[in-house]
Amino acid sequence: MVKAFGGAGRAHRRFRTAADTFVGTFHRWERGISRIAAGMQLVLSPPFVLLVVLIGGAALITNGALAPADLLPFLLLGLGLTAPVAALGHGFDDLQSARRAIGRIRDVLAVPSLPEPANPVAPQGHRVELRQVRFGYEAGHEVLRGIDLVLEPGTVTAIVGPSGSGKSTPAQLLPRFFGPTHGSVTLGGADLREIGSRELYQRISFVFQDVRLLRASVADNIALAVPRADRGDVVRAARPANIHDRVLELPRGYESVIGEDAGLSGGEEQRISLARVLPADAPVLVLDEATAFADPQTEQAVRRALATLEGDRTILVIAHRLETVADADTVVMLDNGSITERGRPAELLAQDGAFAGFWRTHQTAGIDEAGPDREERS
The missing domain is CATH 1.10.287 (Helix Hairpins)
Incomplete structure (x- = not known):
């Protein structure tokens, strides 16, 4: 540089x-x-x-x-x-x-941990709701300003927005890595602060942009949430994540140790991270910009996994690439910590508002990155 x-x-x-x-x-x-x-x-x-x-x-x-x-x-x-x-x-x-x-x-x-509830409450279902949520990582600077959002079971909700809009913060609040400074986040009608952490993490799985894999075998990394998962469970999770064939090419297959005899690219590590959430079978899934730096194979794996997971699950997708949210049930547009638009992708495009402008900007940037040959083919 x-x-x-x-x-x-x-x-x-x-x-x-x-x-x-x-x-x-x-x-x-x-x-x-x-x-x-x-x-x-x-x-x-x-x-x-x-x-x-x-x-x-x-x-x-x-x-x-x-x-x-x-x-x-x-x-x-x-x-x-x-x-x-x-x-x-x-x-x-x-x-x-x-x-x-x-x-x-x-x-x-000495860093204080989030307090555990004295009398834990069990969620009734997996409907997620953010009520007048305000939050800031630093005092005096709010990242979210009065967010009201409902994530219904069986739906995919995508949050998009420009850099600094606060779109990744809900993904940090849902697994309770942070707590809202005002308002509440509920799961199944129970405030997250009233749910025990063990119960909470059995109901929520998440894939973040920053992949963290253990120095263990590929099988152990995929079965991290379900240590007793057998090889069949691991393979069934690896296939929709589009990583099974690559694992078989490793020196010891699923027994290859990451960092020793398993050298993986960033996209391949992201696919293992995606496969890791499938055996857990959690009713709530959070994907926080899981395709921000992904290759086409990884992005395809994410979309395939979303199709596999559809059903009664509540899925929250924090999107960087708009292609990832094209099939979402609801798109929420954030700007400066507030919701500016929400609705189905086709409806928001037809309204020609903030989301449509954001989409056009993204499409233009994609054409510019591809070069004149792609533009002519288009």
Whole structure:
């Protein structure tokens, strides 16, 4: 990036300056402790300890305070103590590093978790409703401003909008990664704050844009939500996600360990992430920009999976590519944290409003990216 924008010379000069500054600082620090370190190593060296014991013992023997035979235990003990004392010095450095690591772990553990309800409520069904939801990641800056939205069972609801519109925030609120600052999010008539986390995550599955796979076998990653799933369940989940054939090409198939003998592209990892939600059979599914950086195969897998999951499930799709929402039952257009339009995709296009403009912009951008040949073919 630096080279592409003609900044290689400036970057090299800054790097050399920073490196020279570091070397100078390191040399000054090293000179300050080198004498102390050298002295400690000399004092703890076996020859020095042997010499001190011999000189001291000889003086005591000459004065008659020590019998010659009693000098031998001091010689043996003195030589034997040098290594443990030197090890203690190195252990002190390890102890300091461990203390700093413990401090970082304590900082993580000190972050308060979302409180569990004292008397958990079981949802009745899987109808999702957002009522006058307001939320901001930072105080004084609201991302959602009074959102009212209902996700009915058996429907696919897609949320679209420009960057910064807040369209991904509902996907963070539904699995209760955050709580609304005002209003409520309900599942089956029960406020999410009144549902136990174990119950909640058995009813909601989600696929996010940022894929996180475990350093485990492909089968274990797909069966993450259902550890007792057999190979047939794993394969049945992999097929609609369009990843089964690729897995069979790996050295050990489904037993290949991701990060060791399974090298996957970003799109393939996304497809495994998509397959991971299928064995769970959760009644609510959240797809948060799962195709934002996907290849055509992954986007096709997402649409195929949506078709497979249709039925009585409640599906929320946060869309980056508008093709993904073409078959949605309801499209919600967000702008600046508020709903500007909602309805079926064809109806919103016919209204020629914000969504239609957003769609045209997307289509134009797609033609520009494809180049003049595609435009002529169109």
